[in-house]
Amino acid sequence: MRQFTAVVNPAAGGSSGTAGLLPLARLLREAGAQLDTQYSRSLEHARQVARQAGEQGHVVLAVGGDGIAGCVGGALSGTDTVFGLVPAGRGNDFARALGLPADPSALADLLLNGTPRPVDTIQVESAVHAGVSVLGSVYAGVDAVANRHANTSKLLRGAASYYAGGLRAVVGWRPAEYRITVDGVEHERRGYTVVAANSGFYGFGRNIAPGARLDDGLLDVVVIQHAPKRLFFAMMNELKTGAHLQRPEVEILHGKEIRIEADRAIPYGADGEVDAALPVTARVQPGALRVLC
Template identity: 45%
Template sequence: MQSDREAREFTAIINPVSGGGHGFEHWQPVSDHLRAAGATVRTIPSRSREHAVETARQAAERGDVVVAVGGDGMARDAADGVVRGGGTLGLVPAGRGNDLAWRLGLPTDPEGLARLLLDGTARRIDVLEVNGVIAPGNVYIGIDSLATQIINAGRWLPALLVYRVAPVRAILGWRAAEYTLDIDGEQLRTRGHTVVVANSGAYGHGLRIVPPAELDDGVAHVMVVGDGPRSQVVSFMREAKRGTHIERPEVTLATARTVTVDADRPIPVCADGDEIASLPARIEVLPGALSLLAP
C-alpha cells in the first residue's frame, strides 16, 4: 500500500440498518475529510451479505481500499471480500457493538478515522474461515448464539440494554448440549453451554469474552463453557467484563489451528453478530490473511 494519500481510492460499503439506520450519518463526515484531501470516494449501500462480499471483492481487486461502514457484521462481510480480492480493509464503526473496532483501538472521531484511512499503515491480522465464510472476530455456538438471534430481533432497542438482556432471555429456554469437538485432531465430547472459537476475543458490546485471544498470533483460542447452573449466567456476564470468568471451574481454554464443532441438536452457528452457518462447523485459522488499516 502506497503512503501518499492521492494514491488511495476508497469504496465504502454501508449497512443501511446499522446503528439504528444511522450508517450514512457516520460515514458522511469521514467521506468529506477524504474528499477534501483529494481522495476518490465511492459509496455503495449493501443489499445483502452476498452483495457486500462481492462488492468488497471487486473493489479490492480494483485496488481500492474497502471501507466497511457498520457494525461487526458489516466488517465481517467486507473482510470476506477483501481477503478473496487481495485488498485492504478500513473500518468506520457505525453499528451497535463495534467490538472489532474497539479491539483494534480505532479512532472514534471522523477526522481521526479519515486520517487513518488516508495515511495509516496496513497491518496483517488473522481471520477464521467457518464453513467457507470469513470472519475476523469470533465464532460462537450455544447460549451466545441464541442471544445473538434475540439481539438481532431487537435491532431498534438501545444497544447496551439488548446486549445485557439477551443472554438472560436466552438462558431461560436453554438446556445444556452435548458437544463433539475436534481440536487439531484431538477429540473431545463434553456437555456444556457454549463453545467459542475466538480470534479477536471481544464481543457482546465490549466484553473480552476470551481474554487470551490476539488478532495476529496465528491460532484460534477455544473456550468451552461446561454444564453449570443456569442461574449463574448473570454473575458470569458480570465477571466477563473483567475477564475473570475464565477462572471458573466450568471454563476450559485451548488453542488450535483447526476446530470442528458439532452437537446433539441443531444450534445456531454465529460469527461477528450474525448466524452464518449450521452444524457441523469446521473453523480454520488463516494466519495474516487480512490486510487492515489500524493503529
C-alpha cells in the same frame, strides 16, 4: 492519494449507517482522496461490491457493525486489497479489537496515512457456509441464541438488546453435549457454549477471550461448561473484564482448526450473524487480510 470505496450497511445500529460516514467522508475528500459510497442490498451484494472495488485498487471500507465488517473483510481475505473499518453498528467488537479511534479526525488520518497490518481471518465450513471467511469469532450455543434475539429486537437497541437477549436465551437454555475437535484431538464437554475466537471481543464488548490475538495464527477456544444458571448470569457480568477465566467452568484451548458438534442442531453465529446450525469447522487463515489499524 488513496482511493476509497465505502460499503455501507444502511440499517447499521438500527438507523442509517450513513450517519457514521458523513463526517469522515468530508475529511477524506478535503484531504484530496476520492470516495465512492455503495449501499449494500444484502450480504452477498456487499461481498460483490467489495471484491470489485478491490480489483480496481481501492481501499475498501466497511461502514456499519460486526456483520458488515465480517462480510466485507471476509470477502477480501486472501487478496491484496487494503481493508478499513468505520464502526457504525451496535456492537463494533472487531473495531474494538483493532483499537480503532472513535474520533473522525483520528480515524481519517489512519485511513489516509496508516500502514496496512496483516491480521488472521477464519474460514468457516458447514452445511450452510462453504469456505466463507469471517473476522472475529465463531460461537455455538446460548450466545448464538442470545445474539439472534438481540438482532431481531424491535424495542431495544445497543447494550440493552444484548442483555435482554442473553436473559431470554439463558432462561430457556438446556445444556448441550458438545464434541470439540481441536487440531485432531477430541474433547467432550457439557455446557453453554463453545467460542472459536480470533478476536477477544463479542456480544457488545464482552471480552470472551482476553488472550486472543489477531495475528498469532491461532484460535482461542473458550468452553463455558455446565453450571447453575445463577452462576452463568454472574459470569455474563464478568465477561466485561475477563474475570470469567478464573472460574473452573471456563476452559481455554488453542488450535488452528476447530470442529464443533453437539447432540442437537444448536445454532452458531459468526461476526454477529446467526443463520446456521452445528456442526461447523473454523480454520484460521494466518495474515490473510491487510487492515488499516
